[in-house]
Amino acid sequence: MTDAQVLVVGGGPAGASTAWHLARAGVDVVILDRARFPRDKPCAEYLSPEASRILAAMGALSRCEGAGAATLAGMSVRAPNGACIRGDFAAAHGFRGFRDRGLALRRHLLDAIVLDSARAAGARVEEGVRVTDLAYDARGAVCGVHAVNADGRSRVLRAPLVVGADGLRSVVLRRLGLARHAWAPRRIALVAHYEGVEGAGAYGEMHVEHDGYLGIARVDGGLANVALVVPRAHARRAAGDPAGFMDRWIAARAHLAPRFARAARVSSVRATGPFAQHARRAWAPGAALVGDAAAFYDPFTGEGIYAARRGGELGAPALCDALAARTPRAAHAALAAYDRARRRAFAGKWKVERVIALAVAFPALMNHAARTLSRRKDMADLLVGVAGDFVPPREVLSWRYLARLVLPLP
Ligand SMILES: Cc1cc2nc3c(=O)[nH]c(=O)nc-3n(C[C@H](O)[C@H](O)[C@H](O)COP(=O)(O)OP(=O)(O)OC[C@H]3O[C@@H](n4cnc5c(N)ncnc54)[C@H](O)[C@@H]3O)c2cc1C
Numbered sequence: 001m002t003d004a005q006v007l008v009v010g011g012g013p014a015g016a017s018t019a020w021h022l023a024r025a026g027v028d029v030v031i032l033d034r035a036r037f038p039r040d041k042p043c044a045e046y047l048s049p050e051a052s053r054i055l056a057a058m059g060a061l062s063r064c065e066g067a068g069a070a071t072l073a074g075m076s077v078r079a080p081n082g083a084c085i086r087g088d089f090a091a092a093h094g095f096r097g098f099r100d101r102g103l104a105l106r107r108h109l110l111d112a113i114v115l116d117s118a119r120a121a122g123a124r125v126e127e128g129v130r131v132t133d134l135a136y137d138a139r140g141a142v143c144g145v146h147a148v149n150a151d152g153r154s155r156v157l158r159a160p161l162v163v164g165a166d167g168l169r170s171v172v173l174r175r176l177g178l179a180r181h182a183w184a185p186r187r188i189a190l191v192a193h194y195e196g197v198e199g200a201g202a203y204g205e206m207h208v209e210h211d212g213y214l215g216i217a218r219v220d221g222g223l224a225n226v227a228l229v230v231p232r233a234h235a236r237r238a239a240g241d242p243a244g245f246m247d248r249w250i251a252a253r254a255h256l257a258p259r260f261a262r263a264a265r266v267s268s269v270r271a272t273g274p275f276a277q278h279a280r281r282a283w284a285p286g287a288a289l290v291g292d293a294a295a296f297y298d299p300f301t302g303e304g305i306y307a308a309r310r311g312g313e314l315g316a317p318a319l320c321d322a323l324a325a326r327t328p329r330a331a332h333a334a335l336a337a338y339d340r341a342r343r344r345a346f347a348g349k350w351k352v353e354r355v356i357a358l359a360v361a362f363p364a365l366m367n368h369a370a371r372t373l374s375r376r377k378d379m380a381d382l383l384v385g386v387a388g389d390f391v392p393p394r395e396v397l398s399w400r401y402l403a404r405l406v407l408p409l410p
């Protein structure tokens with residue numbers, strides 16, 4: 001006997017989006033999440049203009065706006081040498097996003113709204129249920145999960161398909177043995193909300209320094225999200241006293257310290273990391289991976305929430321095909337098609353993320369690129385549009401663009 005047609009492990013953006021699409025297609029789907037919503041998640045909380053398209057499709061955009069989501073006109077980046085780049089989402093390059101603005105909403109509000117949408121579409125949601133392992137059938141295909149309820153009771157839930165949407169440190173990814181070990185920046189992040197950060201306005205800000213970067217974005221309630229990302233080498237000092245570490249890092253920057261002089265931290269400082277994770281492929285017999293469980297690289301370009309939702313949008317039709325398949329072979333082919341669709345959808349953005357990570361890791365490169373982009377608003381707009389998920393990555397991966405970026409300015 002099965003408990004559902006699909007079990008989705010994790011009710012964050014990836015799991016809720018996948019379940020929403022499945023429920024709308026008439027699939028009996030259960031979301032299992034170890035947390036109880038509203039739950040928090042350390043994040044810079046910026047949503048790209050294209051993320052609004054998926055929120056609108058799920059009927060969640062007006063609720064996010066009603067919850068007071070701040071709007072962002074674009075992004076600004078300050079390089080270690082002080083050169084500043086500013087790019088707008090609404091620009092003259094001819095590409096338009098679903099909206100001309102990004103949004104920023106605290107995750108405990110955003111994720112609860114999106115999970116509610118999945119519930120309203122017909123998904124069943126079980127909170128306070130921690131998945132500990134996968135269950136396998138006689139052929140070695142995944143056929144369910146082992147879970148522990150909040151009261152400590154263990155149980156096995158069965159379904160023909162299991163979706164791992166359980167984020168960084170995904171238990172589903174690990175149990176499937178699909179984690180790929182590749183080079184990635186090993187960083188940790190400290191995140192907090194502040195009141196009264198001077199000048200936190202219409203643009204999301206990134207301040208890149210030799211020893212990390214700081215993001216500032218206005219969110220709902222007149223607050224600012226402040227996210228500090230530093231190399232993992234700082235982890236021990238940061239973990240011992242995250243608030244003190246963050247205060248000292250900001251106070252040591254002459255361009256940032258005055259802006260925080262009258263600011264008050266209104267949340268605890270939450271630490272997370274390291275965050276790079278990549279699956280060799282996003283499926284196995286009886287299972288699929290979505291969101292951070294399938295891939296996450298670095299928060300600099302801030303599109304994980306969009307990618308998680310888009311993953312659900314891409315995955316649901318393939319999961320429906322796999323459920324309808326008459327043979328295991330046909331079901332595997334459907335899941336493999338999902339993996340290919342993901343690669344097609346995200347490959348360009350993955351390359352851009354890696355180029356940016358390289359520039360962040362080598363300040364001389366960042367300084368040079370920032371000098372160029374600060375004088376070439378058209379190029380900055382294109383890059384910000386790619387980060388906003390509505391300009392095709394090929395626009396900034398072309399030889400023409402890259403040559404202009406690295407060659408000396410006339
Ligand atoms: C410092 C930082 C800043 C970021 N800033 C941004 C940004 O500004 N914009 C942006 O778009 N993205 C940002 N991201 C990325 C973004 O947070 C993630 O990509 C996004 O949350 C992925 O969604 P998800 O649903 O895959 O995972 P999650 O949001 O992590 O959700 C996973 C869910 O699974 C549940 N879960 C985990 N394990 C289990 C288990 N064993 N059993 C049951 N449930 C389980 C968790 O409780 C959670 O609810 C940032 C990331 C970091 C680290």
